[in-house]
Amino acid sequence: MHVLGKAGLVIAGAVLILGGVVACSPLSAINAVTPASAYVKTEGVAYANTDNPRQKLDIYRPASAPAAGTGPGLPVVVFFYGGSWNEGSRKDYAFVGEALSSRGFIAVLPDYRVYPEVRYPDFVKDSAQAVAWTLRSLRELGGDPQRVFVMGHSAGAYNASMVALDPRWLREAGASPDALRGWIGLAGPYDFLPIENEDVKPVFFAPDSPPDSQPVRHVQAGAPPALLIASHKDKLVSAERNTAGLAKLLRAQQVPVVERYFDNTSHASLVGSLSRPLRFIAPTLEEVSQFIENPPPRPEPSK
Numbered sequence: 473m474h475v476l477g478k479a480g481l482v483i484a485g486a487v488l489i490l491g492g493v494v495a496c497s498p499l500s501a502i503n504a505v506t507p508a509s510a511y512v513k514t515e516g517v518a519y520a521n522t523d524n525p526r527q528k529l530d531i532y533r534p535a536s537a538p539a540a541g542t543g544p545g546l547p548v549v550v551f552f553y554g555g556s557w558n559e560g561s562r563k564d565y566a567f568v569g570e571a572l573s574s575r576g577f578i579a580v581l582p583d584y585r586v587y588p589e590v591r592y593p594d595f596v597k598d599s600a601q602a603v604a605w606t607l608r609s610l611r612e613l614g615g616d617p618q619r620v621f622v623m624g625h626s627a628g629a630y631n632a633s634m635v636a637l638d639p640r641w642l643r644e645a646g647a648s649p650d651a652l653r654g655w656i657g658l659a660g661p662y663d664f665l666p667i668e669n670e671d672v673k674p675v676f677f678a679p680d681s682p683p684d685s686q687p688v689r690h691v692q693a694g695a696p697p698a699l700l701i702a703s704h705k706d707k708l709v710s711a712e713r714n715t716a717g718l719a720k721l722l723r724a725q726q727v728p729v730v731e732r733y734f735d736n737t738s739h740a741s742l743v744g745s746l747s748r749p750l751r752f753i754a755p756t757l758e759e760v761s762q763f764i765e766n767p768p769p770r771p772e773p774s775k
Contacts, residue, residue, distance in 0.1 A: 499564040502747045506566060511535055511573035513566075519582060519605035520598070526589070529582035529602055530562050532569030537576070537614060545616030547764050549656075550580045550603050554626025554743070557595055557675045558587050567747035575761045578615050580606050584631065587675045592685050596641050599631040603652075604645035621764055622655045625743040626709065629660025630687065633718070636698070638690040654697040654767045656760055659742050661709045662687040662718040691721040697728040697770060699763040701756060703737040728768030732759050 511532040520527040537546055549572050553560045562581040572579035582602035584595045603622055610617050624632035635641055636655035642648050663686055667678045676685055683689060700719055702711035711733060719729045734754040737745055745753040746760075 498744075499567075502744065502749060503564070503566045505749055506570050506747060508566075508570070509535060510570050511579075513569070519602045524585065526583045526585045527598060527601070528562075529580055529605070530569065531613065532566075532573045532579040532581070533614065534573045534576050534578070537578075540612060540614030543614070545610070545619070546576060546578050546614055547619040547621065547653075548578045548580065548606060548610065548613065548615035549621045549623050549764065550582065550606050550632075552582065552584065552599055552622070552624035552628030552631040554624070554628045554659075555586065556669065556671045557592075557627050558671050560586065560627075568743070570748075571746040571757050572760075575757070575764075577761075577764060578613055580613075591674065592676050592682070593634075593641070596631060596634045596638075597644065600635050600641035600645040600647070603635055604642060604647040607647050607651050617651070619653050619764070620651060621653055621767075623658075623760070624656075624660065625658040626660065626739065629657035630662065633657055633660055633662055633687040634690070636696050637687055637692070638684075649696060650694075652696040653770060654699065654763065656699045656701070656763060657715070657718075658701050658756070659703060659706055659709050659711070659739050660687075660700070660714060660718075662714045664709075664714070688718055688721055691718070691725055691727070693725045693727065695722065695725070695727045697730075697768040698722060699730045699732070699759065701732045701734070701742065701759060703734050703739060703742050705735070705737065706739040706742075708739040730759075730763060730768070 512535050514531040516528050518528050551568050553565050562583045565581055569579040569581055584598035622632040622635050632655050636649055636652055639649050665681055665686060667673050667676060667681060700715045702715040719731050722729045737754045741753055744750045745756040
């Protein structure tokens with residue numbers, strides 16, 4: 473299993489269409505041409521009782537939305553970025569916050585601790601704490617408690633899946649997966665033992681990686697509905713083993729799943745296709761929006 477080390481490294485083709493900002497890194501270039509008019513941003517909110525800079529989040533709220541508490545609650549999406557659990561920054565994914573805000577959703581983008589500061593499962597615990605913070609803060613955010621979703625790309629999709637499928641993490645954080653309306657995984661690694669990526673091996677204690685670190689081990693009836701999106705051209709995370717394999721296991725437990733596979737995206741350009749400059753590559757934002765606006769029926773909560 474290979475997980476992308478830095479999403480922007482494989483979105484290099486995007487720079488070719490960004491004119492005067494070609495000297496920037498790909499993600500910086502995409503953000504440089506992403507308008508800020510769709511959202512009001514709140515930065516650097518601590519979600520844990522620490523001063524760790526990697527335990528903070530940014531909030532993107534639609535600019536057109538009424539003030540919190542003065543209108544209907546909005547759908548809320550907590551998005552986790554990838555980076556092999558070795559790197560990444562919420563600041564690089566402003567285009568994701570803009571994309572979700574432009575569709576009328578509140579986007580919450582947390583950082584989480586990465587290797588070598590921590591190993592599995594601490595980044596999962598951080599992710600659960602960020603989701604639990606969001607659930608506790610829905611009134612202040614103006615969010616709808618019946619429409620809370622977790623979402624991620626690559627390693628971030630792993631984090632989202634573990635929060636949604638393995639109830640121990642949210643329970644430890646004082647919440648429950650039963651509070652989630654659904655979850656969304658983009659090119660996620662859900663079944664990747666034995667580990668091949670040298671950067672990822674120490675994160676999961678290879679060769680002694682714990683079997684329960686795999687999302688496929690936690691599929692059970694009553695889990696939140698899932699939207700799983702992958703690319704046929706993904707050379708880093710096998711779509712057949714991970715996305716299709718997880719979808720099959722979920723359906724066997726009567727969990728609603730929507731699967732989508734795109735032909736024109738790579739592992740990294742899949743998340744890049746959420747941005748305004750790259751939406752012509754694939755209808756990723758359309759699929760995400762449709763799932764959030766009309767999710768499958770929620771199964772009965774697990775006992």
